[in-house]
Amino acid sequence: MSTLDLIDVTKTYSIVTAIEPLSLKIGDGELVCLLGPSGSGKSTLLRIIGGFETPTAGKVLIDGVDVAFDPPEKRPTAMVFQSHALWQHMSVFENIAFGLKLRGFSKADIRRKVEAGLSLVGLQDYANRRPSQLSGGQRQRVAIARCVVLEPKILLMDEPFASLDQHLRDRLREEVRQIQKTLGITTVFVTHGQDEALSVADRIVVMSMGRIEQVGTPGEIYATPATPFVAGFIGDMNMVPVTVSNGFVDIGGISLPAPLPEGPATLAVRPEDIVLGKADTAAAANIIRIVNYGSFIKVTASLNGLQWKVQAPKTASIAEGATLSLSVVRYQIFRDDRVVFRSDDA
Structure with a gap:
């Protein structure tokens, strides 16, 4: 049973606040992603969990024990870095064995654990190679094996695939997910x-x-973003300033129910929640750009000066320059930095 509880953790540098007071519970065996743009505090928070940064205040509980001010080597954690951080003069076997030697394991135990680690990441035949003889993906597998052989309670991964190409990144993240499970x-x-x-x-x-904007499953985060930031950051989203009037918002010929007090708000619509059809309504949009992604078509449509991102089926017959109707089938409305209406809830 390995749980992680962050309680009122904060981090300041002089007058700059890197982490506002936050709390988070992570359950046994759970894989949690800290997601955000550069400067959001996600890597700082991870380094606080790993002991590479000291929090200004707060508790870091691993299985109920506060390790907030313990150094990394005294914590039941292990971190996989983006840079791999492998010893270039050591073989793959020696790199993976390094931490085990520091912890005083016998030669027999070290060999058994290293061989198990190599098997786990699919590098059984690479034990005697140097890191310079490996691909980027193989080096990252060695870094993962070096961590898991230590049998940490908490595995930390700091953008481990950022330096890899997209195809390799996709493959490795699936492998990591399988290893973690x-x-x-x-x-x-x-x-x-x-x-x-x-x-x-x-x-x-x-x-x-x-600060934490929202915590949820991937489906919850995508389908029901809690703030305008989450709505705009996760996936494509049309974010349109609107005014609520008489229980509706009107956007260039599109009128949508909005049972809210009158005043300004922000309408949020996913591209896949917009339907294009024959131009037989007031909401006639001009198709100005089409990008075929193979599995779907991404369309940019202009309606009364506003541009909309629309996701259409790959079988759709749409041409640039055409005029088509634009209708919204699902939407959310934000006001004062929070969601105040979802059409699905109406």
Whole structure:
């Protein structure tokens, strides 16, 4: 049973607040992604968990024990860095064995654990190679094996695939997910890539400006963003300033129910929640750009001066310059930095 509880953790540098007071519970065997743009505080928070940064205040509880002010080597954690951080003069075997030697394991135990680690990451035949003889993906597998052989209670990963190409990144994150599930190890994974977070996480913690914006499953974060920041950061979203009047918002011929007090607000619509059809309504949009992604078509449509991103089926017959109707089938409305209406809830 390995749980992680952050209680009122904060971090300041002189007059700059990097992490506002936040609390977060991570369950046994859970893979949680800290997701946010550069400067959001996600890597700082991960380094606080790992002991590479000291919090200004707050508690870091691992299985109920506060380790907030313990150095990294005294914590039951292990971190996989973006840079691999491998010893270039050592073989793959020696790199993986290094931490085990420091902890005083016998030669027999070290060999057994290293061989098991190599097997776990699919590098059984690479034990005698140097890091310089490996590909980027193989080096990252060695870094992962070096951590898991230590049998940490909490595995920390700081953008481990950021330096790899897209194809390799996709493959490795699936492998890491499988390894994590096989071992049942509690994992905290930092990334700024929303696709990465959506594809591997049990839960996502969206961060901005040193605070948590929302915590939820990938499906919850995508379908029901709690703030305008989350709505705009996760996936494509049409964010349109509107005015609520007489229980409706009107956007260039599109009138949508909005049972709210009158005043300004922000309408949020996913591209896949817009339908294009024959131009037989007031909401006639001009198709100004089409990009074919193979599995779907991304369309940019202009309606009364506003541009809309629309996701259409790959079988749709749409041409640039055409005029088509634009209708919204699902939407959300934000006001005062929070969601105040979802059409699905009406």
